[in-house]
Amino acid sequence: MRVSRFLLSTVKETPSDAEVVSHQLMLRAGMIRKLAAGLYTWLPLGLRVLRKVEAIVREEMDRAGALEVLMPAVQPAELWQESGRWEQYGPELLRLKDRHDREFCFGPTHEEVITDLIRREIRSYKQLPSNFYQIQTKFRDETRPRFGVMRAREFIMKDAYSFHLDQASLQETYDLMHQTYTRIFTRLGLEFRPVEADTGSIGGRYSHEFHVLADSGEDAIAFCDSCNYAANLEMATSRLPAPVHEAPREKEKVSTPGIRTVDEQAQMLGISFDRIVKSVVVIADDKPAVFCIGGGDELNTIKAARALGATNLRMAEAAEVFAATGAPVGFVGPLGLPSGLTVMVDQQAAQACNFSSGANELDYHWINLNWGMDAPLPTAMDGSSAGNAGAVFRPPVADLRTVRAGEQCPRCEGRLAIRRGIEVGHIFQLGDKYSKALNATCLDEQGRSIVMTMGCYGIGVSRIVASAIEQNNDDKGIIWPDAIAPFQVALLPMNMHKSQRIRDAADVLYSELQAAGIEVLYDDRKERAGVMFTDMELIGIPHRLVLGESKLDEGMIEYKGRRDAESQDIPLIQAVEFIKARSG
Ligand code: ATP
Ligand code: MG
Numbered sequence: 001m002r003v004s005r006f007l008l009s010t011v012k013e014t015p016s017d018a019e020v021v022s023h024q025l026m027l028r029a030g031m032i033r034k035l036a037a038g039l040y041t042w043l044p045l046g047l048r049v050l051r052k053v054e055a056i057v058r059e060e061m062d063r064a065g066a067l068e069v070l071m072p073a074v075q076p077a078e079l080w081q082e083s084g085r086w087e088q089y090g091p092e093l094l095r096l097k098d099r100h101d102r103e104f105c106f107g108p109t110h111e112e113v114i115t116d117l118i119r120r121e122i123r124s125y126k127q128l129p130s131n132f133y134q135i136q137t138k139f140r141d142e143t144r145p146r147f148g149v150m151r152a153r154e155f156i157m158k159d160a161y162s163f164h165l166d167q168a169s170l171q172e173t174y175d176l177m178h179q180t181y182t183r184i185f186t187r188l189g190l191e192f193r194p195v196e197a198d199t200g201s202i203g204g205r206y207s208h209e210f211h212v213l214a215d216s217g218e219d220a221i222a223f224c225d226s227c228n229y230a231a232n233l234e235m236a237t238s239r240l241p242a243p244v245h246e247a248p249r250e251k252e253k254v255s256t257p258g259i260r261t262v263d264e265q266a267q268m269l270g271i272s273f274d275r276i277v278k279s280v281v282v283i284a285d286d287k288p289a290v291f292c293i294g295g296g297d298e299l300n301t302i303k304a305a306r307a308l309g310a311t312n313l314r315m316a317e318a319a320e321v322f323a324a325t326g327a328p329v330g331f332v333g334p335l336g337l338p339s340g341l342t343v344m345v346d347q348q349a350a351q352a353c354n355f356s357s358g359a360n361e362l363d364y365h366w367i368n369l370n371w372g373m374d375a376p377l378p379t380a381m382d383g384s385s386a387g388n389a390g391a392v393f394r395p396p397v398a399d400l401r402t403v404r405a406g407e408q409c410p411r412c413e414g415r416l417a418i419r420r421g422i423e424v425g426h427i428f429q430l431g432d433k434y435s436k437a438l439n440a441t442c443l444d445e446q447g448r449s450i451v452m453t454m455g456c457y458g459i460g461v462s463r464i465v466a467s468a469i470e471q472n473n474d475d476k477g478i479i480w481p482d483a484i485a486p487f488q489v490a491l492l493p494m495n496m497h498k499s500q501r502i503r504d505a506a507d508v509l510y511s512e513l514q515a516a517g518i519e520v521l522y523d524d525r526k527e528r529a530g531v532m533f534t535d536m537e538l539i540g541i542p543h544r545l546v547l548g549e550s551k552l553d554e555g556m557i558e559y560k561g562r563r564d565a566e567s568q569d570i571p572l573i574q575a576v577e578f579i580k581a582r583s584g
Contacts, residue, residue, distance in 0.1 A: 001487065003523045007044050010535050020216045022469035023148035025478050029539045031465075038145025038153030045539060046465070048486035050156070053464050054135050056187050056483065057158045064180040066131040066160055071113045073137055077103035079112040083437045092140045106139040111434045111456060114161040118452070119440035122163060128442065128452070129169045131177075133160035135461060150422070150466040151218070158459040163435075163452045165444060170453045174206075174429055177457045181210050181425050188464065189481025191471060193421065195221050196231040198302055206429040210459075211421025214470040221421045222403050226414030234302035237399055238407035238416055240348055243274055249354050249368040257363045260330035262295045269356055269367060277349045277357045277369075279332040281321045284310035288324035289342040292334050292357075292378075294349045297401040307344055307398035325360055333358035333366060334375040334395070343395035345371075345378040350397045422467045423460070430454040469540075478540030479562045487521040488583040489513060490536040494548040497526050506547050509557075509575060516576050518583065537562065543579055 009030030018024040026032045031046030042050055058068070074096070080086035085093075086105075094106040107113065114132060122128065135158045145153050160177070164170040178194065185192040190212050197209040209232060211221055222238075223230035231237070259265050262278055276295025281288060282304060289308060291299050305313040318329050324341060325332045334357060337343060356367045357375075371377050379394040405418045434440070435452045444450050465484075472479040482488065491513070493506035506522070513520045521541060523532045529546075536544055546558040546567070557575050560567035561582065570578050 001519075001521055003521060003525050006521070008535065008539075009043060009045075010538055018148065020147045020150065020466075020470065021473055022150065022216075022466040025469050025473060025538070025540075026148055026466065029478060031539075032149060034148075038142060038151070040149055040152060040154075045486050049465050049468075049480070049484050050462060052484040052486075053188065053461055054156075054158075057184055057459055057461060058135065060180050060184045060187070061133050061158070061160065063183075064131070064176055066133045066162075068134065069114075069117075069132050070134050070136060071107075071110050071117070073107050073139070074104050075107045075110075075113055077105065079116055079438075080105060083112050083115075083434055085112070092142065094139050094141050108138055108140040109157075109458075110134070110136075110159055111161065111430070111454075112438065115434045115438045115440050115454070118161075118163055119435075119438055122440075122442050122452070124442055125165050125444050129162060129164045129173055131160055131162040131173055131455075133158060133457075147216075148466060149462045152462065155460065156462040158461050160457040162455040162457070163440075164455070165442075165450065165453070167431075167453055170429055170431075170455050174427060174455050177427050177455070178208060181427065181457075181459070184459070185210060185212070185424070187483055188468065189472075189483050190424075190464075190468060192424070193221065193223060193230045195223070195421070196235050197426065198232060198234045198306070208427050209423050210425035210427075212424050212464075212467040212471060213419055213421050214467065215420055216470055217420035217422040219421050219423055220418055222405075222416045222418050224409035224412060224414040225417055227409060227412040229409050229411045229414075233402060233418070234300060236403045236416070237410045238403040239410055240407060243351050243353065246353055248370040248373055251366055251368045251370070251374045253359055253364055254367055255363060256365045259363075259365065265356065265365060266295065269365070271356060271367070274352065275355050277334065277345075277352055277355045279325075279334060279358060281316040281324055281332060282313050283316050283320060284308050284313040284342075287342070288316060288320060289344070290325065290332065290334075290337060291344050291346070291400055292349050292395070293346040293401050294352065297346065297348070299400060300402040303398070303400050303402075304344070307396075307400060308342070327358060327360040328362050331358040331360060331362060331364065333360055333369075335366060335369060336360050339393065343376075343393075344400065345395050345397050346400040347397050348401060350378045422463065422470065424464050424467055425457075425459045427457045428455060430456055472540075476534075477538035480540040480542055482542050482583050485519075485540065485542050487519045487541050489518055489520045489543045489545060489579055490532075490541040491520050491522045492529070492532045492536065492544065492546045493523070494529055494546065496524065496547075499549060502547055502549065502552065505552060505572070509545070509547070509572070512576050513579065516580055518576070518579055543582060545575060545579070 011028045014024050015027045032040045096104050138157045139154050162173045192212050194208045194210050197207045220233040222236035273296030277292050280291045280299045321329050354368045359366050376393045378397045380397050407416050432451045440452050441449045493502045496503040510522045542562045544560045556569040557572045558567045559570050
């Protein structure tokens with residue numbers, strides 16, 4: 001491609017509305033332009049990268065035996081009513097009406113549409129298992145579209161859906177997709193981690209997210225420094241040392257005027273955080289609930305919602321705390337809460353002894369409380385006596401706290417590290433959630449009609465482009481991994497508009513490189529060398545060839561890799577082979 005025939009729209013200044021480096025560089029390099037919030041046009045340079053990502057995803061999905069389809073972006077409301085998601089999905093779903101006043105939505109995902117297709121097309125176990133995918137535009141009316149194409153409203157996803165006779169078959173395809181994703185992200189040249197994840201609103205039992213590691217990532221992930229355990233912070237657990245066991249002491253109510261925080265409580269009472277159990281009041285699906293966790297711990301609201309089976313969960317406001325417990329904020333505790341109020345205790349806090357907590361009374365705390373003696377005894381979640389067992393109230397125990405870096409891995413002796421990640425892929429075992437709702441059945445070997453079992457597998461194709469930049473950039477601009485670079489080589493002839501000799505040599509090399517299947521961006525502009533260098537570095541072309549008079553006299557050309565500190569001279573006649581070897 002000759003730059004004179006291309007739309008190279010580079011910008012020097014960092015756009016003020018772009019917070020993360022990938023968004024800044026995509027705008028500066030002229031890869032994307034904003035149309036409206038969360039809506040972007042892909043310019044020719046950006047589209048070349050997007051297409052390469054797509055091609056790798058497609059190749060690997062094909063290799064895994066998945067079949068490509070293309071479903072409509074607009075979907076009829078009836079299907080979503082059948083699955084129950086028309087009511088459930090909320091304002092992220094863009095709803096529209098046609099000229100006959102029929103309701104539709106712009107698909108944020110395609111479980112309903114594929115299940116509808118398959119219930120019509122697949123009749124027999126002989127056609128199973130099968131896996132269908134598409135690479136297609138989705139729309140989600142995100143609360144906060146941001147970071148450019150990273151969290152857009154309209155974006156490109158690869159979504160796949162598999163259908164099975166039973167769970168064992170689903171597990172096989174799920175494992176194959178796990179391997180396929182690993183191949184895809186490896187080929188893309190990204191540093192990534194598969195992590196155990198929450199299944200969220202899509203439903204189902206079991207899921208993994210694939211995260212590209214980057215400081216700007218919106219998600220925190222915990223992973224072990226010695227085994228392959230990795231989990232989303234919403235799921236991660238750790239093994240903590242059991243608290244030192246002591247003989248229970250006599251409980252005592254102490255005056256703690258004005259104490260509102262755990263810090264103040266610890267300081268005033270001269271105790272450490274592991275001697276404090278704090279009680280966090282939340283509103284879960286419009287009802288109050290109290291969670292008791294360690295003084296130094298943070299309530300993980302996703303774990304808390306999961307433990308309650310609640311869809312929505314938020315912190316209670318001061319008035320709600322008082323209405324639910326009769327105590328002002330800062331003085332709630334497990335002893336003497338109104339009966340009927342839901343209480344849960346974190347598994348670590350459930351082991352505390354001689355602890356301090358609020359006395360459900362303004363300006364008072366207890367010290368030396370002990371579960372079972374003073375406060376109601378908590379029981380394990382899976383214990384048969386969980387909840388209100390007989391006369392004695394036993395709050396259930398669950399994992400409710402967020403793990404911290406340095407804690408012990410739940411699987412081995414290793415330590416947990418916490419890093420930020422960008423979710424680029426997500427695989428789920430859906431089970432029969434959609435197939436049951438939409439009655440997608442087929443006949444098994446005995447001729448019985450059975451509800452199919454499903455899996456689903458997403459990749460954020462457009463988000464990958466931004467994630468790759470987050471991982472590969474420097475102060476000069478983007479540094480593309482070879483596999484997804486818009487062009488492999490930048491060919492920069494010096495003063496070709498003055499020197500016919502340079503022009504001829506550059507033209508010849510340009511054709512030779514192209515003939516060898518190498519994508520070249522040939523800078524034939526009448527620009528100063530500095531401008532060419534700056535542009536090519538900004539747009540991240542991995543290999544640069546500079547053709548100048550004096551080197552040409554010696555039959556040499558200058559080469560520099562985008563990550564190299566220094567350039568080197570190579571014989572002009574070997575340039576094609578040299579680039580072929582380097583660009584893999
Ligand atoms: P997130 O937690 O980031 O909102 P999600 O859990 O809603 O993601 P899925 O429904 O699993 O995402 O969608 C599959 C993939 O699509 C995600 O792994 C992500 O890479 C991508 N994706 C989701 N939402 C967006 C968005 N608003 N913009 C770009 N890509 C997205
Ligand atoms: Mg989302």
